[in-house]
Amino acid sequence: MRLVPTILCGGAGSRLWPVSREQHPKPFIRLADGQSLLQKAFLRGAELNGVDEILTVTNRELFFKTEDEYREINQAKLATSYILEPFGRNTAAAIAAAALHISKKHGPDTLMLVLAADHLIADQAAFEQAVSEAIALAKREKIVTFGIQPDAPETGYGYIEASGNKVLRFVEKPSLATAQTYLDSGNFLWNSGMFCFMAGTILQAMEQHCPEILASTKVCMEQSRIAQADGFSQLELDADSFAAIPDNSIDYAVMEKSNHVAVVPCDIGWNDIGSWDSLGNLTVPDEQGNRLDGQTMLHKVENCYIQSKGRMVGVVGVSNLIIVDTPDALLVVDKSHTQDVKHIYAALKAKGHTAHKSHLTVHRPWGTYTVLEEGPGFKIKRIEVKPGASLSLQMHHHRSEHWIVVNGMAKVLNGDHEFLVSVNESTYIPAGHMHRLENPGVINLVMIEVQSGAYLGEDDIVRFQDKYGRCQVGQAQK
Numbered sequence: 001m002r003l004v005p006t007i008l009c010g011g012a013g014s015r016l017w018p019v020s021r022e023q024h025p026k027p028f029i030r031l032a033d034g035q036s037l038l039q040k041a042f043l044r045g046a047e048l049n050g051v052d053e054i055l056t057v058t059n060r061e062l063f064f065k066t067e068d069e070y071r072e073i074n075q076a077k078l079a080t081s082y083i084l085e086p087f088g089r090n091t092a093a094a095i096a097a098a099a100l101h102i103s104k105k106h107g108p109d110t111l112m113l114v115l116a117a118d119h120l121i122a123d124q125a126a127f128e129q130a131v132s133e134a135i136a137l138a139k140r141e142k143i144v145t146f147g148i149q150p151d152a153p154e155t156g157y158g159y160i161e162a163s164g165n166k167v168l169r170f171v172e173k174p175s176l177a178t179a180q181t182y183l184d185s186g187n188f189l190w191n192s193g194m195f196c197f198m199a200g201t202i203l204q205a206m207e208q209h210c211p212e213i214l215a216s217t218k219v220c221m222e223q224s225r226i227a228q229a230d231g232f233s234q235l236e237l238d239a240d241s242f243a244a245i246p247d248n249s250i251d252y253a254v255m256e257k258s259n260h261v262a263v264v265p266c267d268i269g270w271n272d273i274g275s276w277d278s279l280g281n282l283t284v285p286d287e288q289g290n291r292l293d294g295q296t297m298l299h300k301v302e303n304c305y306i307q308s309k310g311r312m313v314g315v316v317g318v319s320n321l322i323i324v325d326t327p328d329a330l331l332v333v334d335k336s337h338t339q340d341v342k343h344i345y346a347a348l349k350a351k352g353h354t355a356h357k358s359h360l361t362v363h364r365p366w367g368t369y370t371v372l373e374e375g376p377g378f379k380i381k382r383i384e385v386k387p388g389a390s391l392s393l394q395m396h397h398h399r400s401e402h403w404i405v406v407n408g409m410a411k412v413l414n415g416d417h418e419f420l421v422s423v424n425e426s427t428y429i430p431a432g433h434m435h436r437l438e439n440p441g442v443i444n445l446v447m448i449e450v451q452s453g454a455y456l457g458e459d460d461i462v463r464f465q466d467k468y469g470r471c472q473v474g475q476a477q478k
Contacts, residue, residue: 001139002110005045006098009038009058009066009117010088014345015275015338018329019307022349022357023061026273027117028069031282032293037273038066038117039073045115046078047124048131053079055102057094058117060084060236064365064468079231081105086239091193092253093245096206096217099199101235108200111138116193120282122269130266134196137165142262143205144196145255147189149267153179156274156339158191158251165262170255189265193272195250205260210253216245275338276322276331280305294325303335327360365468366391367444379456383437385410385445390438392466399453399460401429403437408445411438434464 013026020026027038035043045054058066063084070080083097095114102110113131121127134144145167147160155176161168170191174182182188206214220241227234255261273279283291283305290301294308299316306313308325315323322338324331333341348356361370366389370382385391385408393413403410403426410421413436414429420440421427429435431453439445 001135002106003048003051003113003135004102004106004110005048005051005054005113005115006095006102007038007041007045007054007056007058007115007117008091008094009041009056009062010085010094011118012345013118014342016273016279017341017345017348018324018326018331018355021355021359023362024065024359025062025118028065029273029279031120035073036069037120038069040120041115041117042070043073044121044124044127045113046074046076048113048128051078053081055081055083055098056117057083057085057098059088060086063234065363068363077231079233081233082235084234084236086237086242089242089245090247091250092206092210092213092248093217093242095195095202095250096214096245097221097235097237099202099206100217100221103199103203105233106199108198108203110199111135112195112197112199112202114195116272118273119192119194120269120271120273122271123267126266126268130264130268131196133264137262137264138196138198138201141198141201141260143201143254143258143260144262144264146192146194146196146268147263147265148192148270149265150183150188150190153183154190155179157272160189160191160263161187162189162263162265163187165264167261167263170251189263190270191251192270201260202254205254205258209257210246210248213246213248213253216241220245276305276324276333276341277335277338280307280322305335329355365389366439369449372448374456377452377454377456379451381449381451383445383447383449385437385439385447387439387442387444390467391436392468393434393436393464395434395462395464396431396453396460397462398431398455399451400431401435402450402452403427403429404448404450406446406448408439408443409441410445410447411440412436413438436465 009027011025012022013020016026019029028036030036042054045051056066063082083101102112130146137144147162153176155173158173159171159182220238223238223241225236271278280291283293285291289303291305295312296306297314301315302319304321306315306323310327311325313325320335322333322335345356361368367385372380372382405421405423405425412419412421412427414427415433
């Protein structure tokens with residue numbers, strides 16, 4: 001029986017701001033070993049016996065970034081399938097779309113292993129054993145969830161009261177006192193948010209318990225477009241019909257209502273990396289209990305986590321703090337309030353501040369750009385284009401651009417003229433000129449772009465052609 005690991009890559013990871021942003025959410029955070037949480041989720045599924053395909057449900061804007069992440073580590077050349085959401089609609093819609101897709105492609109008896117893209121599992125062998133137990137239950141038409149053996153009265157997780165594999169009830173995130181009683185009883189497990197079931201089983205359950213979600217997802221799938229190639233498929237969900245799907249979690253929509261739910265209790269070294277405190281605990285402490293990642297200079301500092309990947313950070317006479325420094329934002333928070341970081345993220349989003357959405361370095365399908373400096377009437381960027389990649393054929397109404405190549409070779413279309421620009425050479429793109437930048441070489445093209453004009457917003461763009469399917473006028477991407 002075929003098993004398809006299905007990775008749900010959504011959510012903002014707002015409690016891990018300023019590293020986690022809307023366009024660079026928690027699954028893309030790199031750990032000390034250089035791998036991202038998303039890459040670890042992919043490998044976790046890929047290492048299971050008999051797996052030859054990984055399905056990922058993610059946001060349309062994260063597709064190319066996800067592809068790049070997988071390309072780094074997919075040594076076995078597993079087939080990759082994608083369901084691309086225009087915006088978040090919670091886990092019920094994501095799982096419904098995945099189950100419909102898998103049932104149509106491989107049959108309703110196909111097993112699905114639903115994994116979160118932003119969890120850490122330290123014990124792969126124990127995980128594989130838990131998956132084997134879950135598969136055995138799923139073959140008996142059970143909807144299986146994974147329950148984590150708790151080791152502390154955690155208030156940030158939902159709980160499952162269980163007797164063996166039987167689920168007695170799901171309970172919400174408890175108070176500290178209630179969590180302690182759960183821990184003492186020995187009958188409660190943390191709700192991991194991972195599942196295993198046959199595609200047909202979950203579809204039948206959704207037909208019974210949330211028929212509106214299933215029906216509207218079917219309508220959306222019928223109106224969506226799919227692209228397929230050898231070892232690859234991509235289903236891009238239609239935005240208008242996707243918006244009509246009710247927003248609900250799979251827990252509320254199905255798990256808490258169904259009589260066919262089972263649980264596999266497991267101890268797999270699970271961590272959902274839900275706060276800076278939990279992420280910091282992955283770093284080995286020094287003699288004063290400080291956990292350090294990057295350049296730091298400390299004096300009389302205890303029990304702090306400090307991350308700085310760029311600048312030197314000096315810290316004096318403090319304790320129990322989280323300090324995270326990025327090129328455009330600094331976070332300082334008491335360790336007892338790490339769950340409240342999400343309020344900073346929410347406030348920035350409400351004010352329309354770009355620090356909630358993107359870093360100074362922004363990833364695009366063709367490469368990256370980094371804002372080096374900006375002020376009234378000008379903006380300076382470092383642009384890096386991957387070999388064989390190209391920006392869209394485009395035009396700006398309000399800004400002109402001056403390009404200076406510092407590495408590689410650029411192929412430039414400027415108006416009616418197409419030409420090559422080498423290192424230490426430049427070209428000027430007046431406002432209103434149709435233009436395109438390509439990298440025809442085998443090494444990365446790096447150039448400095450100087451913009452000037454009355455308006456320099458990323459939405460001042462008209463696309464005429466784009467190899468990445470982004471030809472919507474006014475879309476705020478380059």
